Amino acid sequence: MKHPSVKIFMAVSFLSAGMIAIFCVLAASSEKRQQGSSFAAPELRKAIRRIEKLHTKLARPGSGDWLASHPEEGQTFEEYLKFEPVTPGGKRSTIYFLPIGKFTRSQEKILDKTCKFMEVYYRLSVKKLDPVDDDIIPQKAVRCHPSWGMKQYLSTYILDKVLKPRLPEDGLVIFGITATDLWPGEGWNFVYGQASLRNRVSVQSICRNGDLDKGKAERLQYLRRTLKTATHEMGHVLSMLHCIKWECNMCGSNHREESDRHPMWMCPECVAKLCWAVRCDPVDRYLGLYRFCKREGLEKVADFYRKSYLVLGGSEQKLEGEVK
Ligand SMILES: [Zn+2]
Numbered sequence: 600m601k602h603p604s605v606k607i608f609m610a611v612s613f614l615s616a617g618m619i620a621i622f623c624v625l626a627a628s629s630e631k632r633q634q635g636s637s638f639a640a641p642e643l644r645k646a647i648r649r650i651e652k653l654h655t656k657l658a659r660p661g662s663g664d665w666l667a668s669h670p671e672e673g674q675t676f677e678e679y680l681k682f683e684p685v686t687p688g689g690k691r692s693t694i695y696f697l698p699i700g701k702f703t704r705s706q707e708k709i710l711d712k713t714c715k716f717m718e719v720y721y722r723l724s725v726k727k728l729d730p731v732d733d734d735i736i737p738q739k740a741v742r743c744h745p746s747w748g749m750k751q752y753l754s755t756y757i758l759d760k761v762l763k764p765r766l767p768e769d770g771l772v773i774f775g776i777t778a779t780d781l782w783p784g785e786g787w788n789f790v791y792g793q794a795s796l797r798n799r800v801s802v803q804s805i806c807r808n809g810d811l812d813k814g815k816a817e818r819l820q821y822l823r824r825t826l827k828t829a830t831h832e833m834g835h836v837l838s839m840l841h842c843i844k845w846e847c848n849m850c851g852s853n854h855r856e857e858s859d860r861h862p863m864w865m866c867p868e869c870v871a872k873l874c875w876a877v878r879c880d881p882v883d884r885y886l887g888l889y890r891f892c893k894r895e896g897l898e899k900v901a902d903f904y905r906k907s908y909l910v911l912g913g914s915e916q917k918l919e920g921e922v923k
């Protein structure tokens with residue numbers, strides 16, 4: 600098990616010209632550990648083992664993949680419980696989204712779908728705060744990328760100075776989202792998302808998720824990428840470390856192809872952590888996920904959730920005719 604003060608960097612090494620970027624960065628802090636829930640862990644673990652047959656073990660990493668350059672130890676369900684993870688508790692139960700800067704109408708729609716998906720994925724209420732103007736980010740936290748020339752915000756500044764002070768009293772987390780590119784500091788090219796394992800803050804950019812004006816397939820790709828980053832980062836907010844055992848949404852990614860390859864769903868080990876942390880019934884959760892994905896045209900994911908729901912004893916009747 601990793602000590603909570605350890606810093607975990609998820610690096611992306613792009614192949615050309617020694618460029619380095621990062622997929623997401625975690626920074627564990629020394630904030631006092633939060634009390635875990637009392638959801639019956641052994642029963643939950645046992646029930647969820649039934650879906651193992653639907654999942655694929657992680658193959659040996661290719662030379663450019665995350666685990667080839669970052670040999671992580673992973674985190675079993677039992678290790679997770681010992682970690683005393685951040686969980687909802689008392690009135691601290693809402694996921695707050697804070698849009699930073701301007702979004703196009705199409706991007707706004709993606710943001711609304713992301714809020715809805717987070718609600719279904721984590722079984723917690725999600726509220727979108729009024730956007731803040733991006734001029735709250737001072738010039739010292741803005742740069743033009745030295746080679747590409749694109750505008751970027753310093754993600755660590757957003758976490759510490761923009762989000763942390765704005766975490767509402769009933770907030771489990773405050774989640775910043777921006778359409779501008781992010782970078783996490785010296786030596787890095789960019790970052791898609793960054794979360795803290797202890798501080799209940801996370802930020803992500805949708806800047807690199809594709810082009811929403813290029814037709815349906817591209818829109819779905821954009822949506823998938825946004826949902827995956829948000830749910831991955833939220834896993835970190837609940838103190839989940841990267842998965843090294845299964846093809847899983849909690850796997851680290853070293854490049855875009857690898858992150859696209861990982862599924863939107865979590866593996867049996869990680870989903871047990873999630874259900875324990877938020878005290879949710881996995882069967883109801885899979886039904887909600889199936890309905891969302893079916894409605895949005897994410898057919899492959901919907902089918903996976905449908906199978907998971909049925910394997911765990913969900914009712915066939917409830918599945919039929921309810922998705923509008
Ligand atoms: Zn990560």
Ligand SMILES: [Zn+2]
Pocket residue numbers: 842843845846847848849850865866867868869870
């Ligand atoms: Zn996993």
